[in-house]
Amino acid sequence: MDAITVRGIRKSFGGTEVLRGIDLDVSAGTVFALLGPNGAGKTTLLGILSTLVAADAGTATVAGHDVAHEPEQVKRRISVTGQAAAVDQVLTGRENLRMMGRLSGLGRADAARRADELLDRFGLVEAAGKRVGTYSGGMRRRLDLAISLILAPPVVFLDEPTTGLDTRSRQALWDEIRALTANGTTVLLTTQYLEEADQLADRIAVIEHGVVVAEGTADELKARVGGEVLTVSDAAGAVLAELPTDGTVAGLRRALAGLGNADAASVSLRSPSLDDVFLAVTGSPATREPELALTKD
């Protein structure tokens, strides 16, 4: 069953079309990662799916309910961590969690207990009684994420959840996300860390300029880029060139032939990474930002 379906979603801001017909399906109990360059429209799409923003055209359902017509039903089935911190700076970490617990429908005692559990799981026990305004960026982010896990809703939206987190916190969050999906929760996240998408996501979509330019599992996307990547480095180990090949001997010959006079360089072959996918499918000159095109005149 699909936990999220998106059909032909369009959205413009002041004459600029930010989403230009998005179609997506996300199966229940899976992690789906949205990738895309800055300004691609990822946050806007999450805004539409979480009922914050109204789409201009198209339909979307979350946990079986239409986001435009049944927003209250959708809200009962989601939690959201936005790109900007959504915490109360004046309150302490514990007060934030308790307040959000109460607002999520927990009783006073349950909200207090849940707050303490999450403070512990997100390494915020020591800071629990301090005002959030005094937290470091990463601590604030952790609190923000903890808040959206107060309940385990059917669908969780995370907009760049691990930005600003240290390695340990990032690993811990990945574990939390895996535990969520094991319990049947669907997670839709955006990220700029391709390794994160590789590790975590069951499926990945790459968005650019408001359209999906690639979609599939990490392996499918890598296969699209080609066979192996030929890496050429000099004697000191500095990478001179990275050449995608189609994985055949003929393809490798062609790549080597293009190198010219580099007999002293060393070569190695590696499998394509998601970075290669990202660079291959995004940044096409035809769809460059208008401002960039203008400066060339």
Next chain:
Amino acid sequence: MTTLTAPGHAAAPAPAAPPRAASVFATFVGRSMLHTLRTPDALVMAIALPTMLMVLFTQVFGGAIAPGGGYVDYVVPGIILLCAGYGAASVAVDVATDMTTGVIDRFRTMPMRAETVITGHVVASLVRNLVATAIVIGVALLLGFRPSAGPIEWIGMGALVALYILAITWVFAAIGLAASNPEAANGYGFFLMFLPYVSSAFVPVDTMPEWLRWIAENQPLTPIIETIRGLLLGTYIGTSGWWALGWCAAFLAVGAVLTRVLFRAKAGRR
């Protein structure tokens, strides 16, 4: 209902039961009260400024305005309204601050009426300003204010002041929503601060030039001040009482409706 799920995965968790409206209300009021206690500057300003004005008017100008004394009795009702205005103005900043942070987006994606966050600020403002008003009246009594009011008149005055605070707080909440940032909210709020000066708060309107007098006689604060003065000191109220109630109801309606419309219109924008 049978649902198909991916193999190896549990069925989707059950949807959350939405919180009761009363507990959402209580939670947001509690939040705003904590904000007040943690940022006491607003409270201090709401009490200190009117108190200083009262000392200024009664002790410094009082002798010149009313050489025979007794000015304190005249000026206290105006100071009470001034006090309520100062205290309520901070709501515009509170609301604008909330609207520019990500926390409002979170509230809007939860299964409850997100507008209650504004109601929380309004109720906290009401409590804050009633406390401030009580303190200001206490100071007035120390300075020689001698009202003739009995218990009924005190209760009536308290109710009218509470209604006025509520009404003006809603207007400031709407200003906070209309402003693009907290600093702008603060600036717009300053406008309303001038209203008490062009009224019967500090000097009787018949001492003013013709054109100003017309404004002062017909502006909303004058009947409210005259009603409070009448209740506390037994001066003639006449139709002022009805005008006072009418103006408060009008402010309340405009503020509440505008707040609602602006809050909806600002969804997804910060």
